[in-house]
Amino acid sequence: MTLAFPKNTHLTVNPGQFVGIYPNDQTALLPRPISVCRWDEKEDMIRLVYRIAGKGTREFSGAGWGDTFNVTGMLGNGYDLSEMAGKSVMIIGGGIGIPPLLELACRLKEKPGTRVTAVLGYRDSNMFLREEFENASYRVYIATEDGSAGTKGNVLDAVREQGIAGNTDIIAACGPMPMLRAIKCFAGEHGIKAFISLEEHMACGVGACLGCVVKTKNVDEHSHVHNARICTEGPVFDAADVDI
Amino acid sequence: MKPSMEINIAGVKFRNPVMTASGTFGSGMEYAEFVDLTKLGAVVTKGVASVPWAGNPVPRVAETYGGMLNAIGLQNPGIDVFCSRDLPFLEGFDTKVIVNVCGHTEEEYLEVVDRLADEKSVSMLEINVSCPNVKQGAIQFGQDPKCLAEITGKIKDRAKQPVIMKLTPNVTDISEMARAAEAGGADAISLINTITGMKIDVERQKFALANKTGGLSGPAIKPVAVRMVYQCAGAVRIPIIGMGGIATAEDALEFMLAGATGVAVGMMSFHDPETAVNVAAGIEDYLVRHNISDVNEIIGAVQV
Numbered sequence: 001m002t003l004a005f006p007k008n009t010h011l012t013v014n015p016g017q018f019v020g021i022y023p024n025d026q027t028a029l030l031p032r033p034i035s036v037c038r039w040d041e042k043e044d045m046i047r048l049v050y051r052i053a054g055k056g057t058r059e060f061s062g063a064g065w066g067d068t069f070n071v072t073g074m075l076g077n078g079y080d081l082s083e084m085a086g087k088s089v090m091i092i093g094g095g096i097g098i099p100p101l102l103e104l105a106c107r108l109k110e111k112p113g114t115r116v117t118a119v120l121g122y123r124d125s126n127m128f129l130r131e132e133f134e135n136a137s138y139r140v141y142i143a144t145e146d147g148s149a150g151t152k153g154n155v156l157d158a159v160r161e162q163g164i165a166g167n168t169d170i171i172a173a174c175g176p177m178p179m180l181r182a183i184k185c186f187a188g189e190h191g192i193k194a195f196i197s198l199e200e201h202m203a204c205g206v207g208a209c210l211g212c213v214v215k216t217k218n219v220d221e222h223s224h225v226h227n228a229r230i231c232t233e234g235p236v237f238d239a240a241d242v243d244i
Numbered sequence: 245m246k247p248s249m250e251i252n253i254a255g256v257k258f259r260n261p262v263m264t265a266s267g268t269f270g271s272g273m274e275y276a277e278f279v280d281l282t283k284l285g286a287v288v289t290k291g292v293a294s295v296p297w298a299g300n301p302v303p304r305v306a307e308t309y310g311g312m313l314n315a316i317g318l319q320n321p322g323i324d325v326f327c328s329r330d331l332p333f334l335e336g337f338d339t340k341v342i343v344n345v346c347g348h349t350e351e352e353y354l355e356v357v358d359r360l361a362d363e364k365s366v367s368m369l370e371i372n373v374s375c376p377n378v379k380q381g382a383i384q385f386g387q388d389p390k391c392l393a394e395i396t397g398k399i400k401d402r403a404k405q406p407v408i409m410k411l412t413p414n415v416t417d418i419s420e421m422a423r424a425a426e427a428g429g430a431d432a433i434s435l436i437n438t439i440t441g442m443k444i445d446v447e448r449q450k451f452a453l454a455n456k457t458g459g460l461s462g463p464a465i466k467p468v469a470v471r472m473v474y475q476c477a478g479a480v481r482i483p484i485i486g487m488g489g490i491a492t493a494e495d496a497l498e499f500m501l502a503g504a505t506g507v508a509v510g511m512m513s514f515h516d517p518e519t520a521v522n523v524a525a526g527i528e529d530y531l532v533r534h535n536i537s538d539v540n541e542i543i544g545a546v547q548v
């Protein structure tokens with residue numbers, strides 16, 4: 001889905017940030033957090049790629065050009081581009097965690113000396129966004145659960161099979177929790193810095209309700225307990241800082 | 245002529261009757277970018293305890309039909325951080341501040357009350373004796389009239405600001421609790437806190453919340469809340485702050501007609517941060533439309 005914002009909104013998007021979209025169905029009152037897949041700066045438009053998961057996303061999928069939604073955003077921190085510029089970055093996406101990484105790949109492509117390798121994990125040969133990643137990256141590796149393309153297995157199976165961890169400075173990952181846990185572990189073992197994007201059920205999206213927390217290694221600066229708000233301090237965290 | 249929107253609760257004057265409900269507006273800081281805080285009657289802050297609380301495991305929130313469940317478990321940074329960070333921020337705005345206080349034990353409540361005694365920017369205290377999501381203590385104060393009267397009395401002995409006791413709807417007879425709070429010396433009561441509920445994800449055959457149960461809020465609970473406010477208004481003389489599912493000025497007016505002096509907007513701030521401000525503007529429009537010069541005229545004015 002593509003969202004066009006009112007004239008002169010002057011969006012600025014950091015890759016990894018998300019919006020909260022409100023269904024028009026007034027029995028569904030909370031915003032749906034969806035990450036920005038691509039940002040068109042000139043036109044003040046963003047593209048969202050999402051899976052139909054329930055009431056809200058079903059409503060969005062039935063919308064056409066001219067329909068309107070209330071949206072809050074940009075929300076969250078996003079990936080730290082300056083930290084990744086000039087480095088060898090491995091982007092790892094699993095399933096519906098793939099779309100939020102496309103903006104990152106495209107933005108890193110503009111940074112001189114940055115080398116992006118993408119490892120994308122799909123269920124089967126329905127490899128959405130693959131071509132767009134190929135245009136934005138130095139190399140793209142594929143893993144499919146059913147083995148219909150690339151490595152049979154998960155993203156880390158592909159990383160191991162291809163032996164591509166060696167020259168990676170930073171990992172940027174988004175995907176299901178078991179994948180992120182495995183990446184946190186893998187990155188720790190290999191001494192690679194990993195930034196992971198987390199998901200949690202949200203109510204406000206702006207840091208007010210404390211609904212969306214993740215356990216942190218150290219006492220969080222805002223909350224003063226071992227909890228950080230994914231919507232505000234995240235959704236992107238240094239994997240070493242969170243207890244997942 | 246512009247109608248008067250000012251209300252008075254225990255000697256504290258509020259610009260208009262519309263406040264934020266505790267826990268749904270952070271400390272005001274999180275929404276200050278979206279909402280003009282000076283258009284609110286008051287900012288009611290998230291519950292604060294004597295020391296930081298980590299709260300419950302996630303998932304802590306779940307959407308339900310016309311509402312939501314939450315089991316945050318009163319995560320808060322503790323009174324010291326609150327006083328050094330959140331209060332000074334709110335002092336920068338011309339708005340009244342009501343601090344919501346939580347605790348496990350009597351001593352913990354009193355520690356916070358004492359700590360706030362000299363904070364001039366705090367207009368009132370709201371004592372949460374009604375959180376359904378904290379296992380130990382707390383709610384027993386809100387469900388047993390004797391305990392409620394007792395803790396109210398102890399807090400009143402120490403508090404420098406007027407005290408609002410926040411009541412839980414998870415009781416058989418809310419008017420009995422209202423009378424207990426009044427007997428203990430409360431200056432006002434607020435209601436309702438959330439109604440204990442549960443949601444099960446049938447595909448995964450799991451509870452939607454890690455805590456299994458959570459507090460239901462939102463438009464789905466409004467009729468229950470209006471009924472309870474009406475019952476309490478018939479039972480006590482102290483002012484009532486009504487809340488539970490307020491989304492529009494009409495909703496707020498229902499509460500006021502039922503007997504509430506003030507009203508609070510809770511989870512609908514998540515739906516639209518400007519809800520509370522729009523509710524205030526809508527009440528004023530209503531007064532103009534009905535040729536009423538003072539908002540106080542509609543309090544308890546429902547006809548039988």
Ligand SMILES: Cc1cc2nc3c(=O)[nH]c(=O)nc-3n(C[C@H](O)[C@H](O)[C@H](O)COP(=O)(O)OP(=O)(O)OC[C@H]3O[C@@H](n4cnc5c(N)ncnc54)[C@H](O)[C@@H]3O)c2cc1C
Pocket residue numbers: 018030031032033034035036049050051052053054055056057058096099100198199200201202235306307
């Ligand atoms: C920071 C962030 C970024 C996200 N980015 C994307 C994305 O780019 N593409 C995509 O397909 N999905 C994304 N998700 C997941 C997406 O938010 C949910 O799939 C969506 O909210 C489901 O809404 P629904 O009304 O269709 O489902 P329902 O099950 O009807 O939703 C009920 C409630 O649960 C919440 N909810 C349900 N599933 C999730 C979930 N996985 N995470 C958080 N809340 C959930 C809904 O927001 C809603 O409040 C993201 C989630 C987060 C937290």
Ligand SMILES: Cc1cc2nc3c(=O)[nH]c(=O)nc-3n(C[C@H](O)[C@H](O)[C@H](O)COP(=O)(O)O)c2cc1C
Pocket residue numbers: 203209265266267268290291314316318344372410435436437438460461462463465487488489490508509510511512
């Ligand atoms: C996420 C969330 C957090 C809450 N936290 C508190 C709290 O800290 N203290 C308290 O007294 N009430 C708390 N409440 C209850 C609300 O203040 C209010 O009484 C209740 O939600 C009903 O109003 P509503 O239907 O307008 O939301 C919380 C409610 C929600 C939804």
Ligand code: FES
Pocket residue numbers: 201202203204205206207208209210211212213229230231232
């Ligand atoms: S969703 Fe409310 S704090 Fe993150």
